[in-house]
Amino acid sequence: MSLFRKRPPVRQPGPPLLHRPWHVPETEFPGIVPIRTLPFDPSDRAAVAIVGMTAYTTGFEFSVARRIRPGIPGLDQGPAPEIFRRDFNGPPSFQLSLQLSDGRTVVDGRPSGDAEPAGPILMPRGGGGTSHSQLQRWWAWPLPPSGPLDVICQWPAYGISETRVRIDAQLILDAARQSIPLWPQDGA
Secondary structure (H helix, E strand, O other): OOOOOOOOOOOOOOOOOOOOOOOOOOOEEOEEOOOOOEEOOOOOOEEEEEEEEEEOOOOEEEEEEEEEOOOOOOOOOOOOOOOOOOOOOOOOOOEEEEEOOOOOEEEEOOOOOOOOOOOOEEEEEEEEEOOOEEEEEEEEEOOOOOOEEEEEEEEHHHOEEEEEEEEEHHHHHHHHOOOEEOOOOOOO
């Protein structure tokens, strides 16, 4: 007797997706960045923290937890529910950015087109949760220069004005050297 259910037949795969150097590497496991939970300044309505970080040879990923206080309307409630709003002309309610040690600021957003981005990028990579508790992953490319790295957050809809946490980017660089290559990038 097998403990696994029989699965339907596998569909034929479509054309392979082209991997870009500024995407999360698909041929390595990340190194773990040794950080504690890094909370941003909370409001009386919500709180945000970085709750984990990993590093690859080309960039790093971190997880952000958002919590809305019980009794406060969640993302799916209120006069303009954030979860359903799709106003691409105005600024998003929740924003993250990076301040690198060399002075460059990296704002969130996806690079457009197939050309290598002109500068560093920060983009959301998915997540989930409930109307009051969310976890989202963020990808930053390339690896930061050594020195202080500030992650900046704001969530005005929940009373969190611009606030930041700082880590030593050397922790990310050291963890990137601990990533585990699996296969060559070209599949050879």
